[in-house]
Amino acid sequence: MAKRSNKPFFNKLGTFFFAVILIVFLINLILPDRSFSDKENRVLSSFPAVNLAQMASGRQEPKYETYVNDQFFLRDFWITLKAGADRLMGKVENNGVWLCKDGYLMENFTAPTPDRLEANIAAIDAFSDRHPELSKSMIIVPNAVNIMSSRLPAGALTVDQNSYLDEVKNSVKEHGVSFIDLRETLSNHSLERIYYKTDHHWTTLGAYYGYLASADQLGLDTSILTYDQLPVSDSFQGTLSAKSGFRSGEKEEMYVFLPRNDTAPEYVVNYVDDRTRVASFYQTDRLETRDKYAMFLNGNHAQVKINTPTADDRTLLIFKDSYANCFVPFLGPHYRNIILIDPRYYYGNIEELIAAEGVSEILYLYNANTFFLDTSLELTLAASGEESAITDAAESTPADGAAAADTTATEPSTSDTAAEGTSTETTEGSTGTEGTETTEGSTESYDSSSDDAGYDESYDYDYDSSYDESYDESYDYDLDYDYDYSYEEDYSGY
Amino acid sequence: MVFSSIFFIFCFLPIFMLIYYLVPGKGKDIVLIIGSLLFYAWGEPKYVILLIFSAVFNYFMGLELNDCPEESRRLNMVFTVVVNLFILGFFKYYAFLLDSIGSVFRITLSHPELSLPIGISFYTFKNLSYILDVYNDKIDPEPNFLTFCVYSMMFPHMAAGPIVRYADIEHQLVRHPVSIPKFGVGAEYFIKGLAKKVILADNLAVIYAAISSRGSNAVLTAWIGIFAYTMQIYFDFSGYSDMAIGLGKMLGFDFLKNFDYPYLSENVAEFWRRWHISLGSWFRDYIYIPLGGNRVSVPKHIRNILVVWALTGLWHGASWNFVLWGVYYGLLLLLEKFVLGNVLDSLPVFVRRIYTMFCVMIGWVFFSQTSFPGIAKYLGTMFGPAASGFADTATFYYFRTGIVLFVICIIACRPNLQNQFRKLMKRNMAVAIAIDVILLALATAFMVYNSYSPFLYQQF
Numbered sequence: 045m046a047k048r049s050n051k052p053f054f055n056k057l058g059t060f061f062f063a064v065i066l067i068v069f070l071i072n073l074i075l076p077d078r079s080f081s082d083k084e085n086r087v088l089s090s091f092p093a094v095n096l097a098q099m100a101s102g103r104q105e106p107k108y109e110t111y112v113n114d115q116f117f118l119r120d121f122w123i124t125l126k127a128g129a130d131r132l133m134g135k136v137e138n139n140g141v142w143l144c145k146d147g148y149l150m151e152n153f154t155a156p157t158p159d160r161l162e163a164n165i166a167a168i169d170a171f172s173d174r175h176p177e178l179s180k181s182m183i184i185v186p187n188a189v190n191i192m193s194s195r196l197p198a199g200a201l202t203v204d205q206n207s208y209l210d211e212v213k214n215s216v217k218e219h220g221v222s223f224i225d226l227r228e229t230l231s232n233h234s235l236e237r238i239y240y241k242t243d244h245h246w247t248t249l250g251a252y253y254g255y256l257a258s259a260d261q262l263g264l265d266t267s268i269l270t271y272d273q274l275p276v277s278d279s280f281q282g283t284l285s286a287k288s289g290f291r292s293g294e295k296e297e298m299y300v301f302l303p304r305n306d307t308a309p310e311y312v313v314n315y316v317d318d319r320t321r322v323a324s325f326y327q328t329d330r331l332e333t334r335d336k337y338a339m340f341l342n343g344n345h346a347q348v349k350i351n352t353p354t355a356d357d358r359t360l361l362i363f364k365d366s367y368a369n370c371f372v373p374f375l376g377p378h379y380r381n382i383i384l385i386d387p388r389y390y391y392g393n394i395e396e397l398i399a400a401e402g403v404s405e406i407l408y409l410y411n412a413n414t415f416f417l418d419t420s421l422e423l424t425l426a427a428s429g430e431e432s433a434i435t436d437a438a439e440s441t442p443a444d445g446a447a448a449a450d451t452t453a454t455e456p457s458t459s460d461t462a463a464e465g466t467s468t469e470t471t472e473g474s475t476g477t478e479g480t481e482t483t484e485g486s487t488e489s490y491d492s493s494s495d496d497a498g499y500d501e502s503y504d505y506d507y508d509s510s511y512d513e514s515y516d517e518s519y520d521y522d523l524d525y526d527y528d529y530s531y532e533e534d535y536s537g538y
Numbered sequence: 539m540v541f542s543s544i545f546f547i548f549c550f551l552p553i554f555m556l557i558y559y560l561v562p563g564k565g566k567d568i569v570l571i572i573g574s575l576l577f578y579a580w581g582e583p584k585y586v587i588l589l590i591f592s593a594v595f596n597y598f599m600g601l602e603l604n605d606c607p608e609e610s611r612r613l614n615m616v617f618t619v620v621v622n623l624f625i626l627g628f629f630k631y632y633a634f635l636l637d638s639i640g641s642v643f644r645i646t647l648s649h650p651e652l653s654l655p656i657g658i659s660f661y662t663f664k665n666l667s668y669i670l671d672v673y674n675d676k677i678d679p680e681p682n683f684l685t686f687c688v689y690s691m692m693f694p695h696m697a698a699g700p701i702v703r704y705a706d707i708e709h710q711l712v713r714h715p716v717s718i719p720k721f722g723v724g725a726e727y728f729i730k731g732l733a734k735k736v737i738l739a740d741n742l743a744v745i746y747a748a749i750s751s752r753g754s755n756a757v758l759t760a761w762i763g764i765f766a767y768t769m770q771i772y773f774d775f776s777g778y779s780d781m782a783i784g785l786g787k788m789l790g791f792d793f794l795k796n797f798d799y800p801y802l803s804e805n806v807a808e809f810w811r812r813w814h815i816s817l818g819s820w821f822r823d824y825i826y827i828p829l830g831g832n833r834v835s836v837p838k839h840i841r842n843i844l845v846v847w848a849l850t851g852l853w854h855g856a857s858w859n860f861v862l863w864g865v866y867y868g869l870l871l872l873l874e875k876f877v878l879g880n881v882l883d884s885l886p887v888f889v890r891r892i893y894t895m896f897c898v899m900i901g902w903v904f905f906s907q908t909s910f911p912g913i914a915k916y917l918g919t920m921f922g923p924a925a926s927g928f929a930d931t932a933t934f935y936y937f938r939t940g941i942v943l944f945v946i947c948i949i950a951c952r953p954n955l956q957n958q959f960r961k962l963m964k965r966n967m968a969v970a971i972a973i974d975v976i977l978l979a980l981a982t983a984f985m986v987y988n989s990y991s992p993f994l995y996q997q998f
Binding site: 051061135 | 543544545547548549551552553555556580581582583584718719720721722723724725726728729737741748752931932934935938939940941942943960963964965967970971974975978979980982983984985986987
């Protein structure tokens with residue numbers, strides 16, 4: 045028998061390999077660039093301008109590599125493939141997201157450095173001492189990884205949030221802040237759907253329990269309203285499935301809680317940063333996008349004012365992250381004015397705001413993952429002359445914008461693992477480069493969250509349809525769902 | 539640029555290869571040199587000047603060594619070696635030297651923070667081997683500057699080896715024909731190397747990084763960690779060498795193999811004949827043997843071994859832990875040579891392999907932990923005193939999530955798998971091609987996902 049040769053194999057393989065690299069290159073060249081990845085929920089990088097000076101310094105080249113990666117054909121398919129391979133190999137954690145039981149994905153908790161924790165607490169305490177006249181409360185919502193730890197994969201190694209929560213609790217209490225601890229309440233309801241399965245946020249149900257549990261300490265009479273639960277989407281795909289690649293095809297339901305019509309007050313929600321007023325907490329057109337959680341208060345804004353014609357003359361200032369967005373609607377009926385400040389995007393002077401608005405109460409409302417890694421609350425609370433310097437630094441000239449965003453964006457990336465992706469977006473949002481240059485920071489191609497995208501998008505939104513000076517009395521929930529079942533019925537099965 | 543990146547494989551490589559194959563004859567060499575300079579300059583353009591200087595300097599000194607009168611040859615050789623080592627020393631060891639002197643005399647010597655030029659250790663050693671071979675009349679100096687540049691700067695082995703000798707590719711430099719089957723052989727090497735790097739090594743890296751960054755570990759967890767590192771560094775580095783060899787084949791060159799299943803070695807001496815072969819043989823031929831090798835008195839022989847291994851360690855990085863790692867191997871080799879030799883030979887093969895792997899894994903602790911307290915702590919955990927227990931939930935977790943990968947690695951570091959694949963190439967070509975397609979697709983998926991992961995050996 046003639047000895048078989050391996051030459052045909054190498055012939056074929058050689059042709060194949062050469063053809064593949066060439067064809068893939070051409071496909072990437074020909075295919076139009078995508079500006080936004082729905083799956084990853086972030087802006088993809090666009091072709092970097094040729095800049096010989098930057099090339100010579102070696103700073104431009106990584107941008108091309110990021111660009112090629114971001115715009116690689118079938119990008120979403122490759123990411124799904126990778127996640128599938130991971131699961132085959134027995135991986136239960138990806139990009140800081142745990143693959144948990146009962147279909148849950150949970151974001152890992154990243155412990156703050158001692159310095160970070162100390163700085164945050166010190167800033168809050170200093171602010172408290174400066175404002176003894178204000179009534180101050182704090183809600184740090186524990187995350188799913190804490191409350192639902194029994195669903196974590198066997199042996200999953202997580203950092204316990206509780207010691208950090210206790211440390212904050214004990215410290216701020218001494219300075220007159222009433223710490224509203226939701227851990228027990230949420231734990232009691234941990235078998236219910238209080239967190240999204242594919243997203244890092246709590247659900248409206250979770251927020252509702254949080255609202256009920258904080259009523260006493262906030263001095264709210266919860267009996268004034270009755271709520272009905274209403275499904276608004278059955279195709280929500282959260283950030284955690286995007287971030288990890290796990291369960292990336294999974295869709296879940298999303299609910300809002302609406303007051304019965306006879307009990308509902310009228311709200312005016314004023315998005316200060318883009319001068320928009322609407323009569324609803326909910327931006328239903330956001331349900332058509334990937335980032336459906338942004339339907340709550342239209343995503344994250346630097347400053348939002350909510351006016352409600354209540355008898356009670358209370359003005360509440362909330363320092364918040366995105367967990368507040370589905371919680372605040374419950375507070376609406378209880379305050380005449382609510383001002384939401386998201387320190388990640390806010391650069392105003394907080395002391396002036398407090399004086400001008402006649403703020404009587406303060407609430408810190410964060411989730412633990414974001415709170416412990418946050419670097420912006422400290423700056424906002426400092427509120428002396430410091431923050432103007434920060435604004436100046438951030439608002440560098442447009443010509444330097446890209447470079448400034450680039451250099452500043454690299455620094456916080458080490459502490460940037462939280463879902464909220466804190467300071468990277470802050471810098472970018474303030475350089476005036478959003479829309480075109482927002483991807484500068486994302487050298488790690490796959491490390492973004494819903495919030496920055498939500499922020500970017502908020503500028504592009506066309507409010508003409510929803511913005512109407514003489515909005516009518518009725519809500520514009522033009523949804524095809526039936527209103528008819530109440531909350532108790534629906535959740536009996538959980 | 540690194541080989542295991544989307545940018546390299548799907549942008550640089552197709553354009554470069556297309557031009558390289560289209561340009562006829564000697565024009566290919568010019569394409570190769572320009573491509574190599576671009577490859578090197580990408581992301582760090584300033585140090586390309588060093589690369590060019592090294593090539594130009596050694597080219598002319600090679601000619602000079604041949605032409606100069608006999609009495610000044612030695613001086614010329616010493617001068618060339620010193621200049622080469624000075625450049626390497628300045629960029630790689632300057633800070634280390636000042637810091638070490640400073641800590642001995644308890645003073646702070648300030649120095650600029652220089653980033654290490656990519657591949658400087660590799661191309662310096664490559665050029666030194668050329669100069670020393672010319673000096674020893676083993677080869678004639680290369681008269682053609684372009685040809686020498688191809689040897690000195692070609693991108694496949696420029697950044698992270700293997701340390702190709704001029705003598706080994708002298709004839710290929712003159713004539714390196716390309717063909718589709720040869721390109722296919724190159725693709726085979728490249729795909730396997732890429733898979734080793736991005737599918738195995740990068741995932742193993744995550745496990746070791748997670749374990750070694752934990753405050754305290756149980757005994758078994760530490761062993762899982764160092765096992766993962768042991769596999770990681772092998773698949774990372776041998777994967778890189780495979781990619782380099784594969785790219786060489788695509789360009790028409792045949793480089794010698796750099797790894798020969800080192801984890802099957804039956805003693806430490808054999809391990810070093812199978813691990814990073816081009817480096818081991820470099821130190822053997824240019825330091826150990828010139829020092830007298832083993833043909834000297836026993837004390838001198840011991841000195842030679844320790845000197846060579848301390849330098850081998852130092853070559854891997856400007857840090858004392860690498861020196862310690864090298865000296866550790868020097869001592870092990872002495873032990874085998876003078877004490878254990880006969881004992882080992884009488885043991886069954888599997889015991890000898892376990893002994894070798896035990897020594898190698900301990901060695902990787904010195905290699906992976908850059909500080910002495912870190913080494914002490916990790917070894918302390920592996921052997922009990924610093925451990926938090928024998929096993930705990932973390933042990934279970936890392937075992938459970940790593941076991942599939944570990945089993946694949948154990949299979950893949952033995953030759954059996956590759957032999958089977960070789961048979962498959964002939965018997966069932968379609969299946970063999972399909973396997974390569976799947977590996978390339980998987981590797982692509984991992985690269986798209988990771989975007990960027992630098993090589994462990996890139997900075998050496």
